[in-house]
Amino acid sequence: METRLIINPQYKHLKDEVSAILGGNKENSSDSILQSGRNLVTIHKLSDGTKVVVKSFKNPNFINTIAYRYFRKSKARRSFEYATILESKDIGTPDPIMYKENYSALGLKDSYYVSLLIDADLTYRELTTDFTIPDHEAILRAFTRFTYKLHTREVNFLDHSPGNTLILRKGNSDYDFFLVDLNRMVFGPMNFKTRVKNFAKLTIHKFMIEIMSNEYALCTGEDEDAVFRTMWYYTRKFQHKYYRKIRIKKTIFFWKKKYKDRVSKSPI
Known part of the structure; x- marks a missing residue:
């Protein structure tokens, strides 16, 4: 089996210990599990007290096994390289430590991305569920300014969604934001539609869209009504598409649930 391992020179002293983690059982050796299922995040x-996050990407399907070897960069590699680009643009993201790819004779077998742990106070997701947070609006406006910073530095974060921004309070209504889940980004100039559409996955709540559109208009100097209408339009469009996809999946794969129910009721 062929292996490719690239490490950030700043963290080369961690190479052996992190490599040992990647070569073993990530769940058993972890202090906690952040996410399981499609991808495992631990x-x-x-030994020196440093805390790292390991994202283990699921084994790709047959087509991607070949594609990730010959035609496309793996998700782990993209995460590492995009984190490096973000840091060069002074945009917050957990420090990239290394990525590792294991190849079989056919193609990519599995891959891993390792970054420094950010001990965040909350994520954007909490803003969508807990409206009693005392500085809720201040965080939301600061987050909007952070997104404007992304856009002015030509970063289109395609997974700009509630769980992918970590928030660290600094006091006096000052906050640091860190992007995670980095493997889907586009770099380059963005027009009005593309920039405002970038908010579409963040919330279903109209009052939050009103606050963000107001702050974004203040940042850009663009017409606030136009920003709000566009942002709300793409928010509703995304929600419609998202729930339509869920309904279709439930319709197509309804037999799986029936099969599971039948098996669970089987006396054997």
Whole structure:
């Protein structure tokens, strides 16, 4: 089996210990599990006290096994390289430590991305569920300014969604924001439609859209009504598409649930 491992020179002293984690059972060796299922995300405390996050990408399907070897960069590699680009643009993201790809004779077998743990106070997701947060509006406006910063530095974060921004309070209505889940980005100039559409996945709540559109108009000097109408339009369009996809999946794969129910009721 062929292996490719690239490490950030700043963290080369961690190479052996992190490599040992990647070569073993990530769940058993972790201090906690942030996410399981499609991709496994675990936290590990190293011997020097450093805490790292390991994202283990699921084994790709047959087509992507070949594509990720010959035609496309793996998700782990993109995450590492995009984190490096973000840091060069002074945009917050957990420090990239390394990525690792394992190849079989056919193509990519599995891949891993390792970054420094950010001990965040909350994520954007909490803003969509807990409206009693005392500085809720201040965070939302600061987040909007952060998104404007992304756009002015030509970063189109395609997964700009509630769980992918970590928020760290600094006091006096000052906040740091860190992007995670980085493997889908486009770099380059963005027109009005593309920039405003970038908010579409963040919330279903109209009052939050009103606050963000107001702040974004203040940042850009663009017409606030036009910003709001466009932002709300793409928010509703995304929600319609999202729930339509869920309904279709439930319709197509309804037999899976019936099969599971039948098996669970089987006396054997």
